[in-house]
Amino acid sequence: MSLAPTPSQTVGPFYGYALPFAKGGDIAPTGHPDTLTVHGRVHDGAGQPVPDALLEIWQPAPDGSRTGAPGSLRRDPVDGRVIGRDGVVFTGFGRVTTDADGRYAIRTLPPGGVPYLALIVFARGLLHHLHTRVYLPGRTDVEADPLLAALSPARRATLLATPDEGAAPGVLRFDIRLQSDGVHEETVFLAFD
Helix, strand or coil, X not given: CCCCCCCCCCCCCCCCCCCCCCCCCECCCCCCCCXXXXXXXXXXXXXXXXXXXXXEEECCCCCCCCCCCCCCEEECCCCCCEEEECCCCCCCEEEEECCCCCEEEEEECCCCCCCEEEEEEXXXXXXXXXXXXXXXXXXXXXXXXXXHHCCCHHHHHCCECEECCCCCCCEEECCEECCCCCCCCCCCCECCC
């Protein structure tokens, strides 16, 4: 006897006891003077915030190395529960969820050797996760980067983080749009073969 295949399942929503972890967006060591804060919102095709998306951030260290670190998560020595990052080790990896308003924030160090952070989006309604990049102002030569140079200015703008007006230096805004809402362009997502 054979059974018909079941429909594909969508990704998410995500539950607080599973993939997210405390201080998942605090990639930079605590108090590091070069810390960048990247924040924004995730929007759906209707322009509404996506409240339970999961974002993964991958990047090289400031010296360009990609060896990573064995990890920085710590457990409570008494009850064994995960208590979050140690605030010291830079791993080049972060994971954050969006809040009820679709907002997220990460704190990291500028990557070495590339002008961007690699970002992966998981969200309800997506059968497959999405890859994109967060290009950092002051570190990006639009004409020299093959990806950015190949895009129209409107599409290119979806990959560029912008300094957050009125905020401290090093605070950048990067919104993610899963689809165009008719006013804003969809974020450029990348395919890997």
